[in-house]
Amino acid sequence: MTVSDALRDRRSCRSFADRPLAPGLLAGLVDRARRTPTAGNCQGVEFLVLEGNDVATYWETTLTAERRVDFPWPGLLVAPALVVPWGVPDRYVARYAEADKARAGLGDSSDDWSVPYWLTDAAFAAMALQLLAVEEGLGCCFFGLFDHETAVAERFNVPEGARAVGTIALGHPDPTSARVSGSVGRGRRPLDEVLHRGAW
Numbered sequence: 001m002t003v004s005d006a007l008r009d010r011r012s013c014r015s016f017a018d019r020p021l022a023p024g025l026l027a028g029l030v031d032r033a034r035r036t037p038t039a040g041n042c043q044g045v046e047f048l049v050l051e052g053n054d055v056a057t058y059w060e061t062t063l064t065a066e067r068r069v070d071f072p073w074p075g076l077l078v079a080p081a082l083v084v085p086w087g088v089p090d091r092y093v094a095r096y097a098e099a100d101k102a103r104a105g106l107g108d109s110s111d112d113w114s115v116p117y118w119l120t121d122a123a124f125a126a127m128a129l130q131l132l133a134v135e136e137g138l139g140c141c142f143f144g145l146f147d148h149e150t151a152v153a154e155r156f157n158v159p160e161g162a163r164a165v166g167t168i169a170l171g172h173p174d175p176t177s178a179r180v181s182g183s184v185g186r187g188r189r190p191l192d193e194v195l196h197r198g199a200w
């Protein structure tokens, strides 16, 4: 499978089979996903990997019993694994305080960063993880943490200041699931609408 194949074949999977991942598979995926570029080679993205009971704990933390009743994607809760990539701002500030980066003026505070590269880098890694999942024949779905980021951080002992871009559910797709997201029908915008040659 080429990168182009993986990009073409990937669709968000929101319904998973109740089947665990092969032991060690997830660690291998994360190991490969963390090779994406990072600003100043900070490597300031860390991955909270949840399997087994930890997955249930994640959903207990983010989805109340009340909201669960009419949650539109019950098959998402069956995913055997969740990965939350976190960008760690302190690592970026410290790296940019080093001599070869000092000229950028970003070594004092994360507030000075017009683009929070810890989120950029975490998003790159999140995408790589999804493409690697496709390569493994797995389904995956990136979804938002919305206002649950702090609760998830506290529940899983994530250090203060770390920022999550979202959560990735991974597993074997449930072949019997017919439900598709309303977003799917939006189709793909034509290339000439998004490609601006020379000027917008």
Ligand SMILES: Cc1cc2nc3c(=O)[nH]c(=O)nc-3n(C[C@H](O)[C@H](O)[C@H](O)COP(=O)(O)O)c2cc1C
Pocket: 010, 011, 012, 013, 014, 141, 142, 143, 144, 145, 166, 181, 183, 184
């Ligand atoms: C930043 C971001 C946030 C997303 N949040 C959610 C979400 O909260 N729930 C969800 O079901 N899907 C979420 N998605 C998945 C998108 O809905 C999906 O990627 C989009 O509709 C295109 O469909 P496809 O992934 O099947 O190509 C998110 C995707 C991105 C990139």
